[in-house]
Amino acid sequence: RGSVDIYSLFGGYTVGNVELMKIFTIPFPPEDFTDKNVLEFANDSRTLEILSEEFENSNVKLLGFINSSGQTTIFLADSIDSLEDINNKRIRGVGGYTDPALEDLDASVVFMSAAEQFLQLQTGGVDGVITTDSSYVNLGLSEVAPVVIDGSIVKTPYPLIMNKKKWNALSEEQQINIESAVEETITWSSNNFEEESQRLSSRINEEAGEIYQLTESEVATANEIRNKYLTEFSNEYGDKGRSLVDIYNEYIE
Structure with missing residues (x-):
């Protein structure tokens, strides 16, 4: 709508308008799908070409990720003895395939903004949330959600986006300068993410009361769920999917 000129946001929040962004909400990514791989996949020229067309349908210019x-991951108010214990728990989802994946585990999906997480956990509005390590640390969620499920539930990069009309109004030189700045930002993100991720992980280990490790059978279940949604994405979105x-x-x- 042109309310802002340029922005970055959690990729899962875009799926309502750009459905192909659901590829970044595939649940339970394998361990070897590292954050470095996620960024390379997102900024692969083939990925950008497909997604750029979809963003432009919403009057948005995709600059990169x-x-x-x-x-x-999932942060919970109470301890669990197995993944089955999230049955009937009310958990904040983050859009895309994370929501039906929670339902596959018999959890109830609750929709809320990131700003509501602490209050909803504190008052019992939800039993858990899917959120980032950064939100967990910065919002002090360990006070109300001391249990952490180890490992990523989803790996979603942040798209850098711009109002398409504003982009088209820029001179060629200005566009080149922005593209150059985006390339530098992506490089900076790639070079500094691991250190920041480790810092946040250390904070989680310090602040969380319990870290739940998935068993081998639960990892197998998670893999089945992931493959289910990869197949669903392919079937639903045709050649592009x-x-x-x-x-x-x-x-x-």
Whole structure:
């Protein structure tokens, strides 16, 4: 709408307008799909070409992607003895395939903004939230959600986006300067993310009361859920969907 000229946001928040962004909400990514791989996949020229067309349908210019802040996982108010214990728990989702994946585990999905997380956990409005390590640390969520499920539930980069009309109004020199700044930002993000991620992980280990490790059988269940939604994405979004899944798979093999 042109309310702002340029912005970055959690990729899952865009899926309502750009459905192909759901490729970044595939749940339970494998361990070898590292944050470095996520960023390379997102900024692969083939990925950008497909997604740029979809963003432009919403009058938005996609400039590129940067990393988010630490892993994105489930944080819970109470202890669990198994993944089955999230059955019937009310958990804040983050859009895309993370929501039906929670339902596959028999949890109830609750929609709320990031700013509401502490209060909703404190008052019992939800039993848990999917959020980033950064939000957990910066919002003091350990006070109300001391239990952490180890490992990423989803790995979603942040798109750098701009109002398309504003972009078109720029001179060629200005556009080149912005593209150069974006390249520098992506490089900076890639070079500094691991250190920041480790810092946040250390804070999680210090602040969390319990870190739950998935068992081998639970990892197998998580893998089945991931493959289910990769197949669903391919089937639902035709040639573009299949192309994105093919590129995705290149970065996890």
